[in-house]
Amino acid sequence: GQQVMQIPQYQHVQEGEDFTTYCNSSTTLSNIQWYKQRPGGHPVFLIQLVKSGEVKKQKRLTFQFGEAKKNSSLHITATQTTDVGTYFCAAARVNFGNEKLTFGTGTRLTIIP
Amino acid sequence: KAGVTQTPRYLIKTRGQQVTLSCSPISGHRSVSWYQQTPGQGLQFLFEYFSETQRNKGNFPGRFSGRQFSNSRSEMNVSTLELGDSALYLCASSLVPLTSGGSYEQYFGPGTRLTVT
Numbered sequence: 001g002q003q004v005m006q007i008p009q010y011q012h013v014q015e016g017e018d019f020t021t022y023c024n025s026s027t028t029l030s031n032i033q034w035y036k037q038r039p040g041g042h043p044v045f046l047i048q049l050v051k052s053g054e055v056k057k058q059k060r061l062t063f064q065f066g067e068a069k070k071n072s073s074l075h076i077t078a079t080q081t082t083d084v085g086t087y088f089c090a091a092a093r094v095n096f097g098n099e100k101l102t103f104g105t106g107t108r109l110t111i112i113p
Numbered sequence: 114k115a116g117v118t119q120t121p122r123y124l125i126k127t128r129g130q131q132v133t134l135s136c137s138p139i140s141g142h143r144s145v146s147w148y149q150q151t152p153g154q155g156l157q158f159l160f161e162y163f164s165e166t167q168r169n170k171g172n173f174p175g176r177f178s179g180r181q182f183s184n185s186r187s188e189m190n191v192s193t194l195e196l197g198d199s200a201l202y203l204c205a206s207s208l209v210p211l212t213s214g215g216s217y218e219q220y221f222g223p224g225t226r227l228t229v230t
Contacts, residue, residue, distance in 0.1 A: 030212075031217075033217075042203060042221040042222065042223055042224055043156070043203070043205075043221050044221065045205075045218050045219050045220065045221075048217050048218065088155075088156060090156075090158075092211065094212070098169050098170060099161075099168075099169045099211050099212050100158060100169060100170075100171055100172075101146075101158040101169075101171075101211065102158070103155055103156035103157065103158070104155075105155050106155065106156075
């Protein structure tokens with residue numbers, strides 16, 4: 001079945017440092033989505049990437065989709081305490097007309113003030 | 114406008130019983146997806162409904178089923194509960210279905226925490 005590896009599993013950074021999480025798939029994807037989940041909360045949709053090599057920015061967040069549509073990354077510049085949470089990628093792949101979403105294991109980000 | 118609502122928020126059931134969870138999407142949203150979240154397996158996609166039809170399905174046994182009504186509200190049913198079904202069940206709604214490409218954006222509800230004893 002489809003494997004989605006997300007690294008690192010945990011990341012502790014000083015406030016103001018940058019943070020990056022990576023998502024890798026064993027198969028070509030139709031699109032990839034990114035979510036943030038705060039402790040005790042529910043996932044919040046951040047963005048969807050569809051095109052090969054696509055780069056999208058949301059303020060301090062930069063999202064990239066690889067040229068081969070098998071990997072993606074989320075980069076946060078100058079982290080703030082409000083960035084705390086777990087970041088998930090969700091890979092979508094169409095298989096015989098059935099589009100499945102496979103979530104990565106998530107990267108838990110903690111900020112040291 | 115109101116967000117996605119799920120009822121009940123908490124539920125305790127016994128092995129072998131069945132359970133029905135309910136999800137009301139954001140007004141105007143026609144797609145509802147269901148997910149299971151556990152510490153061990155993470156977030157897993159169960160299925161998606163759009164306009165009362167199941168569009169996409171994850172890798173869960175037939176004990177997990179769902180339906181969507183004409184007002185887009187959705188229910189998920191789990192029959193013959195097992196201990197391993199204890200999880201947070203999340204539903205999410207979106208304006209368009211998962212296969213819509215770049216315009217897709219989904220909003221999650223607070224979830225129903227199911228405990229099976």
